[in-house]
Amino acid sequence: MDGTSIGSGDRPTVMVTNDDGIDAPGLRALVRVLVSTGRYNVLVCAPDSEKSAVSHSITWRHPLAVKKAEIDGATAFAVSGTPADSTSLGVSGALFPSIPDLVISGINMGSNCGYHIVYSGTVAGAREAFFNGVPSVSISYDWVGGKSVVHDYTLSAEACLPIINAILVDIKNQTYPEGCFLNIDLPMDVANHKGYKLTKQGRSSYKMGWRQVTSDSQGGKMLSTMTMETDSAASNEIDTQIVRADHLLFKREVLSASVGDGIGTDFQSLKEGYITVTPLGALSNAEIDCQAYFKDWLPRAAL
Structure with missing residues (x-):
């Protein structure tokens, strides 16, 4: 974590990105809550428009257009690219004078569980930070039309503060694991959530x-x-x-509709009312039974 801003007595630097766009209510609520604590230096580097379900796509052939954005209490820029582009630029040292200590991608409108993680631009924003050696978290709220309200984003951000604070303490103490990033999903009735639950990525999908x-x-x-x-x-x-x-x-x-796929998975636990915390890696490994099958299959196929 060379180049990060945490030092003795210094406030940690948190960078926020998302895939719903820099003006999305989920991002704005998250930034407001972070700023209101007075505990962090808050940066924002997010797409200038809605970029949902773009997965981990990046802009390669053309330069990105970057424009200063006005967000109270934060240094913010809107980027013409994808969530992965925004994170990559934000942690590169080319846009901000220092590398953030933690990247938070969200708060997304809609959950990101199971196979939907593959499609998610929100998760990609956190994954890109992980690729660059910067601790990261993706956050999504299980928005349901007709039941959810904009204030639920603020409640979701507040509910994530203990996790964010704990991560930053471990980063400062150099005890935070480098082999994963976290994906957090908050239930629709976030005001009455059942607590935090460590889960694994399931297979749910629509x-x-x-x-x-x-x-x-x-x-x-x-x-x-x-x-x-x-x-x-x-x-x-x-x-x-x-x-x-x-x-x-x-x-x-x-x-x-998507259905749950077993005890301890992200989607199932989310629907039970828990705030799910799922460690993710860069790649999705094949199931163990597939590994065993192909261990015997490949020698035969190569004959």
């Missing part, structure tokens, strides 16, 4: 399908944002790219 649509039904525009929760406000996001008349249009749709 069964997705496709439905052909016409340009007339979409106002001549193509829906581009994949929304896991169909009642989420994010489902109204549309791309302004005009579709040519000779193109067919297909829109994603949810065919069946």
